[in-house]
Amino acid sequence: MRIVVVGAGIAGLSTALRAHARGHEVELVVKGRLGDGSTPHAQGGIAGVYGPGDSPALHALDTMRAGDGHGDPAAIAALVDGATAAVAALIEAGVGFDRADDGTIARGLEAAHSLPRIAHAGGDATGRAISAALVDRVWASGLRVREGAFAADVMVDGGSARGIRLLDGTQIGADAVVLATGGAGHLYPFTTNPLGTTGDGIALALRAGAAVADLEFVQFHPTVVSGSEPFLVSEAVRGAGAVLRDADGHRFLFDEHPDGELAPRDVVARGVARRALAQGSPVLLDATTIGAEELARRFPTIDAELRRRGIDWSREGVPVSPAAHYLMGGVVTDVDGRTSLPGLWAVGETARTGVHGANRLASNSLLEGAVFATRLVDALGAAARGLPSAGPAPHTLPGPRPSAAGPFCRAALQELMWGHVGLLRDGRGLAHAVRVLHGWDAPTPRAPAEQEDANLLIVARATASAALARTESLGAHFRLSPALIGAA
Numbered sequence: 001m002r003i004v005v006v007g008a009g010i011a012g013l014s015t016a017l018r019a020h021a022r023g024h025e026v027e028l029v030v031k032g033r034l035g036d037g038s039t040p041h042a043q044g045g046i047a048g049v050y051g052p053g054d055s056p057a058l059h060a061l062d063t064m065r066a067g068d069g070h071g072d073p074a075a076i077a078a079l080v081d082g083a084t085a086a087v088a089a090l091i092e093a094g095v096g097f098d099r100a101d102d103g104t105i106a107r108g109l110e111a112a113h114s115l116p117r118i119a120h121a122g123g124d125a126t127g128r129a130i131s132a133a134l135v136d137r138v139w140a141s142g143l144r145v146r147e148g149a150f151a152a153d154v155m156v157d158g159g160s161a162r163g164i165r166l167l168d169g170t171q172i173g174a175d176a177v178v179l180a181t182g183g184a185g186h187l188y189p190f191t192t193n194p195l196g197t198t199g200d201g202i203a204l205a206l207r208a209g210a211a212v213a214d215l216e217f218v219q220f221h222p223t224v225v226s227g228s229e230p231f232l233v234s235e236a237v238r239g240a241g242a243v244l245r246d247a248d249g250h251r252f253l254f255d256e257h258p259d260g261e262l263a264p265r266d267v268v269a270r271g272v273a274r275r276a277l278a279q280g281s282p283v284l285l286d287a288t289t290i291g292a293e294e295l296a297r298r299f300p301t302i303d304a305e306l307r308r309r310g311i312d313w314s315r316e317g318v319p320v321s322p323a324a325h326y327l328m329g330g331v332v333t334d335v336d337g338r339t340s341l342p343g344l345w346a347v348g349e350t351a352r353t354g355v356h357g358a359n360r361l362a363s364n365s366l367l368e369g370a371v372f373a374t375r376l377v378d379a380l381g382a383a384a385r386g387l388p389s390a391g392p393a394p395h396t397l398p399g400p401r402p403s404a405a406g407p408f409c410r411a412a413l414q415e416l417m418w419g420h421v422g423l424l425r426d427g428r429g430l431a432h433a434v435r436v437l438h439g440w441d442a443p444t445p446r447a448p449a450e451q452e453d454a455n456l457l458i459v460a461r462a463t464a465s466a467a468l469a470r471t472e473s474l475g476a477h478f479r480l481s482p483a484l485i486g487a488a
C-alpha cells in the first residue's frame with residue numbers, strides 16, 4: 001500500500017517505521033524537522049512497566065479513574081495490553097531506559113498511578129531519548145522523508161481519503177493517510193507545547209468531514225514555571241516527594257483531595273489555580289526535602305533549566321501555575337486507528353482513541369502513540385487484504401449564529417480561549433466564546449503561520465462548541481457556575 005504519514009513525533013515515527021518494515025511504500029511528511037513536536041519535550045516517561053503487585057489490569061483501572069470514568073474500556077485494554085511490547089520495541093529501537101541497581105528498568109511514580117510503573121531515560125529526558133532513537137532508525141531505514149512539508153488538506157474522492165495536498169500545492173497520492181500531527185496547545189497563550197502544536201490534524205480531519213470528539217477535555221498541567229517560554233516541572237518530581245504550598249506554607253491540596261499533590265492532574269491544576277487567584281500570587285512547588293544531589297541526578301534537565309532561570313530549587317520553592325498541556329479529544333478512531341472517513345487514519349495525541357477519557361493519566365500519551373501505531377499498521381495490512389473498515393458515527397457540532405467581533409489574530413484567539421474555555425468555565429463565558437469565534441473570518445492561508453492560524457480557529461470553534469454542549473462538569477471540563485450553564 002502507499003501510505004503517507006503526517007507528523008514525526010513518537011506516533012508518526014513509530015507508524016512510518018513499522019509500515020516500512022512491513023513492506024508498505026511509506027512517505028513521512030513533517031512541517032518542521034524529523035523529531036520535532038511535543039515528543040522530545042516529554043520528561044516524566046512512559047507508563048507500563050509492571051513490578052511486583054502491579055498488572056495491566058491495575059493500570060487500566062487507574063487510567064479509567066483518572067479519566068473520570070469517561071474512557072473507553074476496549075481502548076484502555078488495548079493500551080495496557082500493548083504496553084510491555086511497546087516498551088520492548090523502544091528498547092530494541094535503541095532507547096536506553098534508566099536501570100535500577102538490579103538491572104531491571106527503573107520504575108517512577110506519578111500522580112494517580114497506584115504503583116511506580118513509569119520508565120524514564122536520562123532521568124527526565126525520556127522524550128528526547130525516544131525521539132532521537134526513532135529518528136536515527138528512520139534515517140537508517142531509507143524510507144521517504146519530506147521535511148518542511150506542511151500538510152494543508154486531505155484529498156477526498158468518492159468518499160475516501162486519497163492523499164494529501166501540501167501548502168505549496170504539491171499533491172501526494174496514497175491508499176492510506178495517517179494523521180500523527182500532535183496536539184493543540186497553542187489554542188492558549190500559556191502552554192507547555194512547542195511552537196507548531198496548532199491542532200492541524202484535527203482541522204484537516206474536520207475539513208475532510210471526519211468525526212472528532214471530546215475536544216472539550218483539555219488538560220492543564222499544574223506545575224509550569226512562567227516566562228517567555230513556559231517550562232514544565234514534571235509530575236515525577238511530585239512523585240519523588242515534592243509538595244505544593246500556598247503563601248502561608250500550607251499544603252493546601254489535601255483540602256481538595258485525599259491524595260493531595262498526587263491527586264489526578266485536573267484536580268491539582270484547579271486547586272493550584274484557585275489558590276493562586278485567592279492569594280494573588282503563584283503557589284510554590286517545594287522540592288527542598290529531596291536534596292540538591294538527588295534533584296540533579298534524577299531531574300538533570302529540570303535542574304539545569306531552573307538554575308538557568310535563577311532558581312535554586314534545592315533551597316527555595318519554585319513559583320508554578322497551570323498551563324495548557326494535552327488534548328484528550330481529537331479525531332475519532334477505533335482501537336486500530338481508523339477514522340470515520342475511509343482511508344483516513346489517526347494516531348497519537350491528534351487521535352481520540354478513548355483511552356484518556358476526560359483526563360489523561362500521566363505518562364500514558366507516549367504509550368498511546370507507541371501502542372496504537374503498532375495496532376494501526378497491523379490493521380493497515382488487514383485493510384490491504386480487503387477486510388471491512390468500519391468507523392464510528394460522525395459527531396456533529398452545534399452551529400451558532402455568527403456575530404460581529406474585532407479582527408482575528410492568534411493572540412486574540414488565545415486570550416479568548418484562556419479566559420472562557422480554560423481551566424474554569426461557565427455557560428455564559430462559553431457561549432460568548434462560541435459567538436466570537438464564529439464571528440471571525442479565517443485568514444487566507446499563504447504561509448505556514450497563516451495556515452496554522454486558520455487551523456487554530458477551526459479547532460477553537462469545535463472546542464468551545466463542545467464545551468458549551470457539555471453542560472456537566474467531567475474530568476478536565478469544569479463548569480464553575482451551574483446556574484449559568486447554557487446561558488447565552
Ligand SMILES: Cc1cc2nc3c(=O)[nH]c(=O)nc-3n(C[C@H](O)[C@H](O)[C@H](O)COP(=O)(O)OP(=O)(O)OC[C@H]3O[C@@H](n4cnc5c(N)ncnc54)[C@H](O)[C@@H]3O)c2cc1C
Pocket residue numbers: 006007008009010011012029030031032033035036037038039040041042043044045046047126127149150151152180181182183192193194196197200201232325326347348349350362363364365366367369
Ligand atoms: C513539556 C511536555 C512534557 C510531556 N511529558 C510527557 C511525559 O512525561 N509522558 C507522556 O506520556 N507524555 C508527555 N507529554 C505528552 C507527549 O509528549 C505528547 O502527547 C506526545 O509526544 C505526542 O506525540 P505525537 O507523535 O502524537 O505528536 P508530536 O510529538 O507533537 O508530533 C507531531 C508532529 O506532527 C507534525 N505536524 C503537525 N502538523 C503538521 C502539518 N500540518 N503538516 C506536517 N506535519 C505536521 C509536527 O511537526 C510533529 O512532527 C508531554 C508533553 C509536553 C509538551
